[in-house]
Amino acid sequence: VKEEMKILTQDKGVNSFKMFMAYKDLYMVRDAELYAAFSQCKEIGAVAQVHAENGDLIAEGAKKMLALGITGPEGHELSRPEAVEAEATLRAVTVASAVNCPLYVVHVMSKSAAKVIADARRDGKVVYGEPIAASLGTDGTHYWHKDWSHAAHHVMGPPLRPDPSTPNFLMNLLAKLFTSQSSPVPDDISILSQSHSSVRHSMPGWPGLVLEDLPSFTEITMHSGKMDENRFVAVTSTNAAKIFNLYPRKGRIAVGSDADIVIWDPKATRTISAKTHHQAVNFNIFEGMICHGVPLVTISRGKVVYEAGVFNVTAGDGKFVPRKPFAEYIYKRIKQRDQTCTPTPVERRPYRGEVITLKSRGTEDDSTAGTRKQAHS
Numbered sequence: 010v011k012e013e014m015k016i017l018t019q020d021k022g023v024n025s026f027k028m029f030m031a032y033k034d035l036y037m038v039r040d041a042e043l044y045a046a047f048s049q050c051k052e053i054g055a056v057a058q059v060h061a062e063n064g065d066l067i068a069e070g071a072k073k074m075l076a077l078g079i080t081g082p083e084g085h086e087l088s089r090p091e092a093v094e095a096e097a098t099l100r101a102v103t104v105a106s107a108v109n110c111p112l113y114v115v116h117v118m119s120k121s122a123a124k125v126i127a128d129a130r131r132d133g134k135v136v137y138g139e140p141i142a143a144s145l146g147t148d149g150t151h152y153w154h155k156d157w158s159h160a161a162h163h164v165m166g167p168p169l170r171p172d173p174s175t176p177n178f179l180m181n182l183l184a185k186l187f188t189s190q191s192s193p194v195p196d197d198i199s200i201l202s203q204s205h206s207s208v209r210h211s212m213p214g215w216p217g218l219v220l221e222d223l224p225s226f227t228e229i230t231m232h233s234g235k236m237d238e239n240r241f242v243a244v245t246s247t248n249a250a251k252i253f254n255l256y257p258r259k260g261r262i263a264v265g266s267d268a269d270i271v272i273w274d275p276k277a278t279r280t281i282s283a284k285t286h287h288q289a290v291n292f293n294i295f296e297g298m299i300c301h302g303v304p305l306v307t308i309s310r311g312k313v314v315y316e317a318g319v320f321n322v323t324a325g326d327g328k329f330v331p332r333k334p335f336a337e338y339i340y341k342r343i344k345q346r347d348q349t350c351t352p353t354p355v356e357r358r359p360y361r362g363e364v365i366t367l368k369s370r371g372t373e374d375d376s377t378a379g380t381r382k383q384a385h386s
């Protein structure tokens with residue numbers, strides 16, 4: 010695997026790898042494997058990404074819920090409550106810090122996990138957190154909805170949290186409310202993203218295509234008054250482009266950059282609905298949300314692909330962008346930390362005092378036990 014990671018990074022333009030701390034007996038990696046994977050990411054200049062939830066605890070939690078007769082969607086959250094996410098997040102941060110590897114925590118869903126990331130960042134660690142529109146726009150109380158289908162449509166991993174103050178809390182971190190001009194603090198949470206569900210029936214996930222999400226993103230972020238348009242562009246585009254080494258080709262409007270541009274009408278409104286969205290699913294978790302700000306024109310690499318409700322795209326228009334390792338935006342600090350944070354031995358004269366030799370007593374059989382006891386006392 011290590012060799013393949015190297016080939017992917019050096020020859021195939023892949024500079025990030027995602028590890029799962031959840032999904033026991035399927036994808037889950039344990040601490041020693043995380044350590045090895047993060048070490049290799051560091052070696053080849055990649056970014057380590059994690060799905061941070063404690064897979065062992067989820068497996069036990071699921072058994073517990075079944076024993077209690079809880080088989081509905083509420084059991085999804087109850088079997089993997091936010092402490093399970095926060096614990097794994099702290100563990101990932103600790104392992105990444107031990108090998109000085111940049112860490113990117115995907116879909117931060119809870120206040121406690123977000124706090125772990127914010128604390129690590131204030132501590133100077135090279136860690137990035139990414140909430141998704143779902144966790145900023147709605148909460149996990151829907152799992153207790155009487156209608157099974159409604160509740161089930163909110164199932165995602167990690168789950169939305171029933172604490173109704175979660176969306177606002179995550180939003181405040183994302184909006185960098187704690188930063189002031191005089192005392193610059195790094196962004197607490199850097200990137201807003203989406204995770205699209207591409208599987209049918211009851212697999213976890215939510216319908217969140219970027220095109221559909223942007224109006225809900227603007228509604229949740231800018232119209233709430235917590236972000237200006239510069240910050241909005243940073244968290245939805247520029248920060249990601251920098252972390253994944255696509256900048257300045259992506260994430261910037263400039264001569265020489267790809268012309269990927271969305272033109273907005275900030276005054277126009279649109280109501281999100283499963284009846285009108287462009288996704289092959291019959292449910293939308295933001296159903297009925299009125300969004301202020303609607304895209305008028307979308308340009309992809311210089312070509313108008315959407316205008317006035319009409320798409321002009323063909324399969325294959327999308328292009329893979331090969332990415333180079335050692336993104337300067339993150340690896341500059343990693344290298345600096347290597348130089349300044351590596352421990353060195355204390356220089357001292359060798360010990361010249363008395364050395365006691367421990368003697369074993371009694372029979373051959375209890376000799377080790379006796380030594381241990383003696384050494385202990």
Ligand SMILES: *[C@@H]1O[C@H](CO)[C@@H](O)[C@H](O)[C@H]1NC(C)=O
Pocket residue numbers: 312321
């Ligand atoms: C759609 O795109 C094609 C290929 O880029 C272009 O030739 C055509 O003029 C476009 N059609 C419209 C209606 O803009």
